Amino acid sequence: MDEVLRLDAVGQAQAVREGRVSPRELVEAAIAKIRAHDVELNTVVHPRFERALAELDDLQDGTPFRGVPILVKDLGWAQAGEPYGAGSSTLDGVEVSDDAHAVTRLREAGFVILGRTNTPEFGTTITTEPAVHGPTRNPYDLAYSAGGSSGGSAAAVAAGMVAVATASDGGGSIRIPAGACGLVGLKPTRGRSSHGPAQGEGWSGMSTLGLVSRTVRDTAAVLDLITGYVHGDPYAAPALPGPLAREVRAEPGRLRIGFVREHPREDVPFEPEPAAAVTGAAALLERLGHEVEESWPAALGESDFATFFGAIVSANVAAELESIGRWRGKPVELSELEPRNQAMAEAGRRRTAVDHILALQWIDGYRRRMASWWSGHDVLLAPTLGIPPYPLGWFPPDDLSTSFGRTGPAVAFTSPFNATGQPAISLPLYRTAEGLPVGVQLVAAAGREDLLVRLAAQVERAHPFVHSALR
Template structure:
C-alpha cells in the first residue's frame, strides 16, 4: 500500500477508478502514514480521521479526485464544523460555520480531507515554528525548516503523507516551502481562486490560495478544480483557452526568458547555491530551444518596495486582529501574540488610512512598471527563495531586527510577484551539497498559468523531479 503514496494525486485517482484500491483503503492507508510518520515531522495539527472516513460514501463517484486524501493549511481554507487556529492560541475555541468556496470545490472534486496543517501565527513569516503548535520539520533533514507559511502542507506532501495539500501565498508562502521541500508550488494569478464567501481578497490582493504538489500535472489538475471567480468576488483572472491539465505536455513554443542569478537590489546578498540553481535552469531552458539571456525588470531593484509592502501587510494584520476579536467575543490584546505579530499589529494600528492608501497607490505604480518588462519577454527566471535552505531557529524570536533583515532577504524574489498579482511557479531543480532542495521560480505575465504549466512540464519531462524524502 505504501507504493501508492509514491504516486501523485492524479495517479492515486486513477488507481481508485481502476479498482486497484478503494477510497476507504486509500484513506485508511493515508491515516496510517500520518500516525506513523507525523510525530517526526509535526505537519498535521488537527486530525479529523473519523469524520473523513464517515464522509467517503457521500463523495461524488464521478469526480476527478474521487477518494484521494488531502490536507488543508490551517490558514484560510475554512471547513464547516472544524476548528480554525491560523497558528495562534488567540483563536482557541473558534469553529468555522461553513465551507469556504475553495474547500467546497475540493470536496466536490472528490478529495477526502484528513485534517489541517501547521502554519506560523497568521502566516506572517517564512518558517513554520509557531509557539502554539511547535515547529514543523523538513523531511529532507529534520533539523531544517520546511519554509513557510505553508510549511506544514509542504512537509506533509514531501514526506508522502498525502499527494497534495493546500497552501496560500502572500509573500512567497507557497513557493518558499516548495523550494525548501523539493516540490512544485504554483502561486496563481490574483483573482484566480476565490477567497469567498468570507473575504473578497486577502492582504490587498497580495495573497493567493494554491496547492503544494510533487508533479506538474497535479499542479495543473488541482488548480483546474479550485479555480474560478464566484458571485460577489471583487475581481477575477482571465479564463484560459482550455484546462490546465490539457497544457501538460503541450509545446510552449520558443520563449524569450530573462534570468536573475543575483538580485538587482544590492542589499540582497548573493548565495552560490541560488546562483547555481538559476544558471543550471537557464542552461536547461536554452538546451530546450528557448532564447535565454541575463536580466530582468529594473523595477525589482526599487528600494522603496519593502516599505510599502510592509505598510499594507501591517495594516491588514491590525484589521485581522479586530476581526478575530469579534469572532471570539473578546478583543485581542497584543501581549497574546508572538513578538513578530505584536509589532506588526501595533504598527498597523498606528498607521492611518492615508498611509495605507498611499502605499496601495504606490504598489499600483510598481505593478505597472513591472508589467512593462513582460511586453518584450515571456518568462522571468529567479531563485524561489532569496537565501539558502536554513535550519529551525534561524529567525530568532528574541532579535526582531535580525529576523526582519533575514526575512526581507528571503522574500526578495517572491514578494514583488505577490504585489504584481502575476502567476509564478517554483520547481525543484537543484540540491545543495548536503542534499537539501533549492527551487527556481518562473514568473509569467498576469493570467498566464497556462504558459507556466507548459514550460514546467517540458522541464519535468527533460529530467523528472526526485522526491527522496518520501517516508517508506
C-alpha cells in the same frame, strides 16, 4: 499500498477508478502514514481521521478525485464545523460555520480531507514554527525548516503522507515551502481563486490560494478545480484559454526567457547556492530550445518596494486582529501574540487609512513598471529564495532585528510578484551538497498560468523531479 501512496493525486485517482485500490484502503493507508511519521515532522495540527472515514460513505461516483486523501492549511481554507487556528492561540476553540468556496470544490471533486496543517501565526513569516504548535520539520533534514507559511502542507507532501495539500501565498508562502521541500508550488494570478464567502481578498489582494504537489500535472488538475470567479468576488483574473490540465501536454514553443541570479536591490546580498540553481536552470532551458539571456525588470531593484509592501502587510495584520476580536467576542490583546506579530500589529495600527491608500497607489505604479518588462519577454527565471536552506530557529522569535533583517533578503524574489499579482511557480531543480532542495522560480505575465504550466511540464519531462524524502 505504499506504492499507491507514492503516486501523485492524478495517479491515485486513476488507481481508484481502475479498482486497484478502494477509497477506504487509500484513506486508511494515508492515515497510517501520518500516524507513523508525524510525531517527528509535526505537519498535521488538527487531524480529522474519524470524520474523514465516515465521509467515505457519501462519496459520489464519477468525481475526478474520488477517495483521494488531501490535507488543508490551517490558514484560510475554512471548513464548516472544524476548528480554525491560523497558527495562533487567539483562536483557540473557535469553529467556523461555512466551508470556503475552494474547500467546497475539493469535496465536490471527491477529495477526502484528513486534517489541517501547521502554519506560522497568521502566516507572517517564512518558517513554520508557531509557539502554539511547535515547529514543522523538513523531511530532508529534521534540523531544517520546511519553509512557510505553508510549511505543514509542504512537509506532509514531501514525506508522502498525501500527494497534494492546499496552501496560500502572500509573500512567497506557496513557493518558499515548495522550494524548501523539493515540490512544485504555483502561486496563481490575483483573482484566480475565490477567498469567499468569508473574505473578498487576502492582504489587500497580495495573497492567493493554491497548493503544493510533487508533479506539474497535479498542480494543474487541482488548480482547475479550485479556481474561478464566484459571484461577489471583488475582481477576476484574465480568462485562461482552457483547462490547465490540458496545458501539461502542450509544447510551450520557443520562449524568450530572462534570468536573474543576483538581486538588483542593494540590501539583498549575493548567495551562491540560489545563484547556482538559476545558472543550472538557465542552461537546461537553453538546451530545450528557448532564447535565454540575463535580463530582468528594472523595477525589481527599487529600494522603496520593501517599505510599502511591509506597510500593507502590517495594516492587514492589524485589521485581521480586529476582525478576530469581533469574531470571538473579545478584543485581541498584543500580549496574546508572538513578538513578530505584536510589532506588525502595532505598526499597522499607527498607520492611517490615507497612509494605506497611498501605499496601495505606490504598488499600482510598481505593478505597471514591472509589467513593462514582459512586453519583450515571456518568462523570468529567478531564485525562489534569496538565501540558502535555513535551519529551524534561523528567524529567532525574540530577536526581531535579526528575524526581520533575515526575512527581507529571503523573500526578495517572491514578494514582488504578490504585489504585481503575476503567476509564479517554484520547481525543484537543485540540491545543495548536503542534499537539501533549492527551488527556482518561473514568472509569467498576469493571467498566463497556462504558459507556466506548459513550460514547467516541459522542464519536468526533461529533468524528472526526484522526491527522495518520501517515507
